[in-house]
Amino acid sequence: xxxxxxxxxxxxxxxxxxxxxxxFKNPVxxxxxxxxxxxxxxxxxxxxxxxYWRMDLEAxxxxxxxxxxxYVDHLEGDIGEVDGLNHYIGMRPISDAGELERSMSFLAxxxxxxxxxxxVFVHNPCALVLSWPAILYPVIFxxxxxxxxxxxxxxxxxxAPLSNIIEPFTPPLIGRGEIAQFETNAIWExxxxxxxxxxxLVIVGLVLHRRAYKPLLxxxxxxxxxxxxxxxxxx
Amino acid sequence: MRHKRNRRSSGTWSRLVLAIAALTAFAMIGAVACxxxxxxxxxxxxxxxxxxxxLPASALEIAAERGLTTDNITAALKTxxxxxxxxxxxxxxxxxxxxxxxxxxxPSMRLLKVIGVFTPEPWQGWAVGSSETEAILDGGNLDSGxxxxxxxxxxxxxxxxxxxYDGQFVFVNEKANGRVAVIDLRDFETKQIVKNPLSLSxxxxxxxxxxxxxxxxxxxxxxxxxxxxAPIEEYNEKYRSVTTFWKFDRASGRILEDQSFxxxxxxxxxxxxxxxxxxxxGLVFCxxxxxxxxxxxxxxxxxxxxxxxxxxxxDFLHIFDLDKAIAxxxxxxxxxxxxxxxxxxxxxxxxxxxxxxxxxxxxxxxDVTPGGEYVVVSGKLDPHVTIYSVEKIKAAIAAGxxxxxDYGLPILAFDDVVEVQVEVGLxxxxxxxxxxxxxxxxxxxxxxxxxxxxxxxxxxxxxxxGWSLVEAIPVHYNVGHIAAAEGDTxxxxxxxxxxxxxxxxxxxxxxxxxxxxxxxLIDIEQPGTEMQLLYDSPVGxxxxxxxxxxxxxxINAWEVYPEVGWNPATQSVDPNSVAVGEEGVTRDGNxxxxxxxxxxxxxxxxxxxxxxxxxxxxxITNIERAFDATHGFALPGQNINLSLEPGETQTFEFxxxxxGVFAFYCTEFCSAxxxxxAGYFLVEP
Numbered sequence: 058x059x060x061x062x063x064x065x066x067x068x069x070x071x072x073x074x075x076x077x078x079x080x081f082k083n084p085v086x087x088x089x090x091x092x093x094x095x096x097x098x099x100x101x102x103x104x105x106x107x108x109y110w111r112m113d114l115e116a117x118x119x120x121x122x123x124x125x126x127x128y129v130d131h132l133e134g135d136i137g138e139v140d141g142l143n144h145y146i147g148m149r150p151i152s153d154a155g156e157l158e159r160s161m162s163f164l165a166x167x168x169x170x171x172x173x174x175x176x177v178f179v180h181n182p183c184a185l186v187l188s189w190p191a192i193l194y195p196v197i198f199x200x201x202x203x204x205x206x207x208x209x210x211x212x213x214x215x216x217a218p219l220s221n222i223i224e225p226f227t228p229p230l231i232g233r234g235e236i237a238q239f240e241t242n243a244i245w246e247x248x249x250x251x252x253x254x255x256x257x258l259v260i261v262g263l264v265l266h267r268r269a270y271k272p273l274l275x276x277x278x279x280x281x282x283x284x285x286x287x288x289x290x291x292x
Numbered sequence: 293m294r295h296k297r298n299r300r301s302s303g304t305w306s307r308l309v310l311a312i313a314a315l316t317a318f319a320m321i322g323a324v325a326c327x328x329x330x331x332x333x334x335x336x337x338x339x340x341x342x343x344x345x346x347l348p349a350s351a352l353e354i355a356a357e358r359g360l361t362t363d364n365i366t367a368a369l370k371t372x373x374x375x376x377x378x379x380x381x382x383x384x385x386x387x388x389x390x391x392x393x394x395x396x397x398x399p400s401m402r403l404l405k406v407i408g409v410f411t412p413e414p415w416q417g418w419a420v421g422s423s424e425t426e427a428i429l430d431g432g433n434l435d436s437g438x439x440x441x442x443x444x445x446x447x448x449x450x451x452x453x454x455x456x457y458d459g460q461f462v463f464v465n466e467k468a469n470g471r472v473a474v475i476d477l478r479d480f481e482t483k484q485i486v487k488n489p490l491s492l493s494x495x496x497x498x499x500x501x502x503x504x505x506x507x508x509x510x511x512x513x514x515x516x517x518x519x520x521x522a523p524i525e526e527y528n529e530k531y532r533s534v535t536t537f538w539k540f541d542r543a544s545g546r547i548l549e550d551q552s553f554x555x556x557x558x559x560x561x562x563x564x565x566x567x568x569x570x571x572x573x574g575l576v577f578c579x580x581x582x583x584x585x586x587x588x589x590x591x592x593x594x595x596x597x598x599x600x601x602x603x604x605x606x607d608f609l610h611i612f613d614l615d616k617a618i619a620x621x622x623x624x625x626x627x628x629x630x631x632x633x634x635x636x637x638x639x640x641x642x643x644x645x646x647x648x649x650x651x652x653x654x655x656x657x658x659d660v661t662p663g664g665e666y667v668v669v670s671g672k673l674d675p676h677v678t679i680y681s682v683e684k685i686k687a688a689i690a691a692g693x694x695x696x697x698d699y700g701l702p703i704l705a706f707d708d709v710v711e712v713q714v715e716v717g718l719x720x721x722x723x724x725x726x727x728x729x730x731x732x733x734x735x736x737x738x739x740x741x742x743x744x745x746x747x748x749x750x751x752x753x754x755x756x757x758g759w760s761l762v763e764a765i766p767v768h769y770n771v772g773h774i775a776a777a778e779g780d781t782x783x784x785x786x787x788x789x790x791x792x793x794x795x796x797x798x799x800x801x802x803x804x805x806x807x808x809x810x811x812x813l814i815d816i817e818q819p820g821t822e823m824q825l826l827y828d829s830p831v832g833x834x835x836x837x838x839x840x841x842x843x844x845x846x847i848n849a850w851e852v853y854p855e856v857g858w859n860p861a862t863q864s865v866d867p868n869s870v871a872v873g874e875e876g877v878t879r880d881g882n883x884x885x886x887x888x889x890x891x892x893x894x895x896x897x898x899x900x901x902x903x904x905x906x907x908x909x910x911x912i913t914n915i916e917r918a919f920d921a922t923h924g925f926a927l928p929g930q931n932i933n934l935s936l937e938p939g940e941t942q943t944f945e946f947x948x949x950x951x952g953v954f955a956f957y958c959t960e961f962c963s964a965x966x967x968x969x970a971g972y973f974l975v976e977p
Contacts, residue, residue: 138918
């Protein structure tokens with residue numbers, strides 16, 4: 058009685074259970090989406106150890122150039138030097154930007170990856186809801202980056218030494234730009250590309266996932282309808 | 293077109309001129325010329341095979357207009373270093389009585405740096421107020437405590453590993469007051485100055501042993517040791533010289549004064565030394581002059597030193613057995629004078645530490661061949677170079693001798709130890725070596741540099757007969773020392789030689805009666821009689837005596853100090869250095885501590901208030917990490933100027949003994965807002 062109720066709840070949350078013999082008869086149908094979603098989650102985790110975005114700055118005084126590299130949880134590169142230069146135009150120190158995001162990014166990505174993994178076990182359309190953050194993640198990253206760059210490029214201290222020669226600006230998210238004597242080049246790095254690949258894998262994985270379980274779902278639905286109909290007939 | 297054809301049909305010589313001139317222009321004018329003269333044909337057709345692209349005729353016009361010969365053109369091509377390119381070698385030249393060390397690039401002969409050593413050097417903040425640098429100079433103060441703030445630098449010696457330069461340190465001597473300095477080549481700054489506790493002066497310094505375990509400081513003027521007094525009439529009895537062996541510790545980059553010792557020598561005036569290497573490792577050779585022990589007195593009718601000290605035909609080459617000296621030192625066979633171990637002449641004789649052998653009078657240099665087999669000595673007043681065989685010296689020492697000098701030191705017979713003498717010209721002075729079996733000896737009186745061929749194992753390295761003069765190339769003028777590329781190591785490079793000329797005369801525009809010295813670069817790449825004079829470089833800051841030339845890629849100098857808060861005197865982070873947020877002025881009674889950071893383009897704090905009579909201790913840290921972002925700090929009224937390289941910390945102290953308002957400012961143009969990098973030091977009455 059109780060067991061039966063739990064089983065029904067399980068089916069409601071996770072969708073239909075696949076009988077062993079069906080699983081083994083169609084390994085590609087069921088395991089491929091699982092593999093794709095698993096790989097996507099793994100790529101997301103790997104990406105946290107890789108740079109996401111880089112800006113190269115070139116000026117005559119810096120024959121070797123300067124660079125700033127953004128990871129999801131920290132910044133690398135010539136931060137001190139860039140901050141030193143930015144103080145002339147009244148920009149706040151770069152490390153003040155996205156502090157909250159950096160501090161929780163790793164945990165957030167673990168959660169996002171965990172949701173992708175959990176969607177493997179959810180055999181109904183809720184899987185899409187669980188994977189949605191992973192699909193949107195790279196776009197959210199870029200949007201957040203743009204938000205901070207715009208904010209820092211516009212909230213300039215009016216009392217800064219060179220405030221009169223610099224108009225508020227937003228550095229480009231990708232490609233070339235110009236700030237005073239510096240030529241900038243924004244480059245997407247491998248971490249971001251991995252996040253995009255993960256995003257695509259999740260979409261493809263979900264499509265296959267849906268394709269694998271949809272017939273079972275419909276069958277279960279039909280079965281349930283038949284069952285209730287027969288129960289009604291009995292009653 | 294006809295014009296072009298005429299040129300082409302002319303002789304080989306003119307074609308060579310054309311080719312070389314074209315090459316010169318190509319190198320010098322570069323892209324500009326290439327782009328603007330694409331339609332100029334003639335030179336391109338006469339360019340030697342392998343040259344690139346179109347060569348402009350404008351190069352020929354320049355050469356003609358400036359009256360340049362083919363030799364001039366090749367010299368220009370060999371020495372020109374385009375912007376952004378670096379020199380292949382660095383020359384470390386003593387700065388003479390400027391007290392500094394000079395660093396030149398080769399082949400461009402551009403002055404790269406003047407390293408402050410014995411004399412304050414304001415641009416480097418060297419001993420102009422900073423406690424750290426003043427303390428290093430104070431290390432060379434006399435026992436009386438008297439500050440000495442100049443020096444007479446003669447002979448730099450680069451540190452060696454297995455007899456080859458390793459690019460880590462350079463040592464220099466200071467002749468006038470008998471001091472030795474250690475310079476660290478990570479930051480090209482002086483780290484230590486030691487005053488010889490026994491010797492008034494030095495000359496045979498500095499020379500290192502093949503692994504830089506010892507820095508050799510030969511004395512010069514004999515005097516009562518450790519600053520004592522004795523009348524000149526007691527010269528023979530009471531006056532002495534010493535040769536000092538300073539123990540060097542590579543890890544700390546310091547001479548260890550408490551592990552060093554000296555060997556007493558007779559009152560002959562000591563001259564230059566050289567360490568044995570390879571087969572002669574463990575021996576040290578030092579020349580001497582005034583074996584006559586003349587004491588001057590021209591005013592009393594005595595022969596002046598210049599005559600008295602060169603009356604005899606021979607002086608003494610001193611041959612130290614360093615291993616035996618170390619053994620005697622370790623065994624405690626020394627006395628202690630002025631807190632310094634001194635091995636006496638008697639001990640030196642008894643333990644076989646020191647042998648003498650005659651050498652042609654008034655020599656300057658005892659130079660060991662690359663393989664260590666021979667020692668070349670030139671008596672300035674003898675037209676020969678005298679080549680001693682290390683093998684024969686060792687045999688003569690083993691055989692023993694009954695002959696001694698007046699002080700009981702054994703004298704090896706000249707004929708027993710000399711391999712050969714080679715006549716090279718008048719006034720031979722100092723010898724260097726190459727990798728082709730040649731030696732080079734400066735000839736002061738002839739104003740030439742002689743190339744002569746070595747014999748023995750070197751004979752087969754060139755086609756000239758062994759032990760013979762090959763060529764003497766004129767130099768301008770009065771050459772003292774010479775320096776060949778790595779020419780006193782176990783593996784000379786044999787491409788460049790610099791002649792360190794004492795007189796410049798007509799070589800440069802007259803800049804008043806005090807003329808610059810003249811460093812002349814000579815190409816010694818080709819064997820035989822093909823040496824070529826390449827370039828004259830005026831030295832307007834001092835008189836280089838000796839120099840050494842090291843392959844530039846052996847030196848790994850820092851671009852910025854490794855960490856913020858670095859104290860160059862200790863080569864570590866200074867516990868008192870100032871981090872961002874720690875700046876400020878604190879008072880403890882009359883003692884005021886100021887902590888300042890410097891970064892483009894401000895000091896923090898910018899207002900420093902004290903009261904008259906306060907003792908101020910002020911630390912400044914340059915928190916920059918950017919290559920070349922150096923700040924200066926000048927405080928008027930207190931004789932203070934610092935140079936703060938990226939990451940560097942310096943401290944200075946003074947009494948605020950005068951009330952008033954003093955603007956301090958950055959003395960190194962650091963940024964667009966450099967002029968604004970300033971502050972006020974206010975001393976309330």
